[in-house]
Amino acid sequence: MEPKEIVPVGAGGDARVTWFGAEHPHHTLALGHGAGGGIEARDLQAIARALPAHGVTVALVEQPWRVAGKKVAPAPRTLDAAWRDLWPALTKRGLPVVAGGRSAGARVACRTAAGLGAAGVLALSFPLHPPGRPEKSRADELLGSGVPTLVVQGGSDPFGRPEEFPDGSYELVQVAHGDHGFAVPKRAGIGEEETLVTITDAVTKWMASLRE
Template identity: 80%
Template sequence: MTHTTQETVETEAGPARITWHTAGKARLVLAAGHGAGGGIEARDLQALARVLPGHGVTVALVEQPWRVAGKKVAPAPKTLDTGWRGLWPALTRPGPPVIAGGRSAGARVACRTAAELGAHAVLALSFPLHPPGRPEKSRAEELLGAGVPTLVVQGGNDPFGRPDEFPDGPYELVEVPYGDHGFAVPKRAPIGQDEAVTVITDAVVKWTGSLG
């Protein structure tokens, strides 16, 4: 049975919000931040919040201060990192090791701060390897520098970086066939939307189960 609660946390970037989906006997906490263009209503974040608590992983969906304040545009990466750092004590408070995670811009934050904050691992959903159409502006260093076990879940048609564009490195990568940056699949695709989301949740359940 999942228990859901919300809390507001003061950070140097302003008040942030955590929505806890608490597992009965949690052995891990997955803290997951949203992207620059949306909030925690994203299909992948909501699916993980539904599924993981049944596998002993509490899911903490994190809303950055700019979202809580009702702003439409994300601030600079440095400010996102400040907000995430300010939340970390609340995320570690329950006790189990914390996986730093997020989608898109949230994945970048998790990668940039993982080693510094002592994250147990990193989950990078739709990691924006480069701006669309600008492969020369690579952000691979952020991913490669995470310094902890890392799982990347990437849509096969993500304009911010298809799976075959990713460099070799110390991380696992799972492809969501036909998925775009939001893991939406075209109607003509041979897999349906529910199947695509199941690829994500199955991969994360398996990976979290393998973490010591």
């Protein structure tokens, strides 16, 4: 059982952090979940279990609305406020902290990274726009992160395919044929394990580059 920590975040209630500790860590990677799921997402779990062997302590963060058992995420400003409130719990180990998350969690990380002094941003399945609504772009959030940023995006993500992303000072790794949850169709001939290895290898390599 990985250690869990309850973190009060003001009027928003309590967040919950599940720690996956590295023996000799050089960074902490804090990952929030999306609006439609929690930290049980396959990519979050795969990263949390793979990165400690490479010197990265991983903190999977559950927003207060999930901890309280609610079904619908609150407004972005509420998510951002909770993330800011719990940040001291993520930095207390004295390590540089990379902020990240999947989908809505990636947006939170991008919006708050510079103000919190994050060492970088990991954006998993960044929702560039609502499905079928490319004119509703959220590119300004990604481009405005102000810190080194890695985007890991499914090749068939309806919230934004890799080729739709604008030029910018971030890195982008494509997960071939992946949808918003990085699932791939059987006809692609790529298994779930291979997909998760693509994700964890990309994150491991990028996290190592932050030490240079």
